[in-house]
Amino acid sequence: MLALQGDVREHLAALRAAGASPRPVRRPEELAGVAGLVIPGGESTTISKLATAFGLLEPLRARVAEGLPVYGSCAGMIMLADKILDPRSGQETVGGIDMIVRRNAFGRQNESFEAAVEMADVAGGPVHGVFIRAPWVESVGASAETLAAYDGHPVAVRQGNLLATAFHPELTGDHRVHALFVSMVRAAGR
Numbered sequence: 001m002l003a004l005q006g007d008v009r010e011h012l013a014a015l016r017a018a019g020a021s022p023r024p025v026r027r028p029e030e031l032a033g034v035a036g037l038v039i040p041g042g043e044s045t046t047i048s049k050l051a052t053a054f055g056l057l058e059p060l061r062a063r064v065a066e067g068l069p070v071y072g073s074c075a076g077m078i079m080l081a082d083k084i085l086d087p088r089s090g091q092e093t094v095g096g097i098d099m100i101v102r103r104n105a106f107g108r109q110n111e112s113f114e115a116a117v118e119m120a121d122v123a124g125g126p127v128h129g130v131f132i133r134a135p136w137v138e139s140v141g142a143s144a145e146t147l148a149a150y151d152g153h154p155v156a157v158r159q160g161n162l163l164a165t166a167f168h169p170e171l172t173g174d175h176r177v178h179a180l181f182v183s184m185v186r187a188a189g190r
């Protein structure tokens with residue numbers, strides 16, 4: 001669990017509920033020991049700047065390139081995008097998913113809303129999507145797969161071992177998205 005900023009506690013609880021044994025990652029040595037990583041929701045510019053300050057950005061890119069499973073929600077989705085449409089100055093991403101994201105895409109009036117979202121790879125009916133100043137995916141490249149869309153925009157994307165959602169399943173009692181990610185981590189470790 002990348003624990004620099006954001007809703008770390010909620011993700012830790014959801015990961016435990018999904019059967020994982022998460023621990024916080026703040027230093028490169030801690031990153032080296034994990035089999036998968038979650039990047040939380042929060043503020044993507046802050047997470048980016050802290051990752052750079054903590055010497056984690058390059059190690060993160062290197063582990064993603066090696067195939068480390070990573071799940072990012074909201075700000076975490078932004079961190080996994082190869083490109084941000086409207087980056088703030090000094091804002092970097094880890095990248096890995098061939099997509100362009102638009103930050104705060106759903107607009108100020110609709111800063112937060114909730115909606116049922118049908119998500120491929122998650123059985124048992126729609127997930128309850130909590131969108132908080134959420135990004136959407138402006139465009140997805142050929143190597144990335146859209147798992148869910150809302151209002152015509154991709155809001156859940158997977159590419160290989162990388163998973164990203166614009167919404168926050170960690171804020172609901174529904175752990176199916178975390179369970180999907182835990183299964184991706186287990187599959188990658190086999």
Ligand code: GLN
Nearest residue numbers: 041042043044074075133
């Ligand atoms: N709008 C935030 C950002 O740009 C993301 C919001 C969130 O993670 N809830 O980073």
